[in-house]
Amino acid sequence: MTAVSPSPTAADRLPTPPREWWRYVSWGVLLGVFAWSAWGLDARWERLLDAPADLWNLGRVMFSDMAFDRTGDLLADMWESIAIAWLGTIIAGVFALPLSFLAAENLAGTVTTFVVRQVLNILRAVPEVILAIAFIPLLGLTPMAGVMAIAIGSIGTLGKLFSEVIEAISPDPVEAVDAVGGSRLQRLRWGVVPQVLPEIASFLLYRFEINVRASAVLGVIGAGGIGGTLAQSLRFDQFEVAGLGLIIVVLATIAVDLTSGVIRRRILRGPST
């Protein structure tokens, strides 16, 4: 018997690492884009070195001697921002709910779903600030311009989230309503809405939290709320007002987040936790 000479098999060698050319290409593209941006941006780079000192100075004048006598005004402005956010969220919800029925694949036809989804995508893409710019000439420099900007800006996201909730429902209650001869409206009212209501309420609150942040800045361009006061005080070097305003924005945002978070958990988990 002749000994089989151990010819090197594929298993003896280490596998050659797969050629990850696309990795090199993407790094190359990334570095190229970065270099192009750094080279092309006219940012007066020499000032970057002064920026930390500038920022420190701004922080010092803002927080060293805050204008506590203006606390009442600033809180009233913050309340206006919260009001804009709440009302905008409610209006958005009123429009988003019917749209989400039309965007859910288990309720509407393919063509309808496609069209409504594209509309929602477009609405989702536009920032609230741009919408506010468009609403200010129509409604004036009033909080209503902010409300409408927030409302239109939230329809897209809410509609998308709602329709995803609707697509995840159990078909059984819908079938039951069909079996006893319910109309299309009754089918939605008794087959769909009871299943999705808790999650929809929770998404509305979640969007409200986001909108409080958005409405706090809308005032910067004149659409009501605390942003206007902040922008004015920074523009006219009233840093002691701006500092206090900034702290109020941060604290109010955190307070709204915490409250809304507690309610949302209670809605989704039920009473016994």
Place this chain on the structure above:
Amino acid sequence: MTAPVDRLPPRPPPGRFAIGSAIGAAVLTVLTANAVDFSLTGLVTDLTRPNSVIDGLLSPDWTQIWSRRSRSAFIETLQLAVLGTTGGAIVALVLALYATDYGAPNRTVKYVLRLVNAVIRSLPDLLWALLFVSAVGVGALSGLLALFFFSIAVISKLTADTLDGLDRAPIEAAVASGATTTEMLRTAVLPQILPSYVSFVLYGFEINLRASAVIGLVGAGGIGERIQFFQGRGEWDKLWGLVILFFLVVFVVERVSIFLRRRLV
């Protein structure tokens, strides 16, 4: 024979929490409607009378993109988003890594870093821009710094969440073989989070691109300055042309980025 059930069982009444929150929501809606002087009829008349805003939206002027100033503002916006995201992504990774239980050298560092993260997160994009315009003056540099901090906020939050749900075994292995904290983070933690981290960076870039369109409204560079210029002159057709083109670019970038994110995760 059983008697036919001729009555439906009584419906259980809604719970205290449901009643309470419904009343609460209704009261809040009335109060807030009062606060902003909400009037439906006023809204309808204001929105339906003929106006140049809607006219401009219906017949946008696309030619703006060929004008030299609009085009350079357009490019500046893209460059701001790229640089702000890159810088922010690097700092966010460091902040998130050293704020974890296993990455922080001691408890003080951990809590200080977590506090820094929380404060950075609580400010929206336009407020960052406003602050930096006051601090370093009007121009692209303040826009860059605003987007830098805004990216830190977005990316460090998402990365920190991923770091919390990490497999601890490789960390233990690295520590057992005598690795320093930095070596451990590089060999045991980074390889685990890299795909999700890259996808967060891409997501941050999408958000920054949108933000970079608005920070110009307070003088922080980019396309927002042109938007404000056309708004001031009431040239809505040009404004909408520019805005629509910009969001087409955002849309394309988003599609590419979603495609890349799917490949990575």
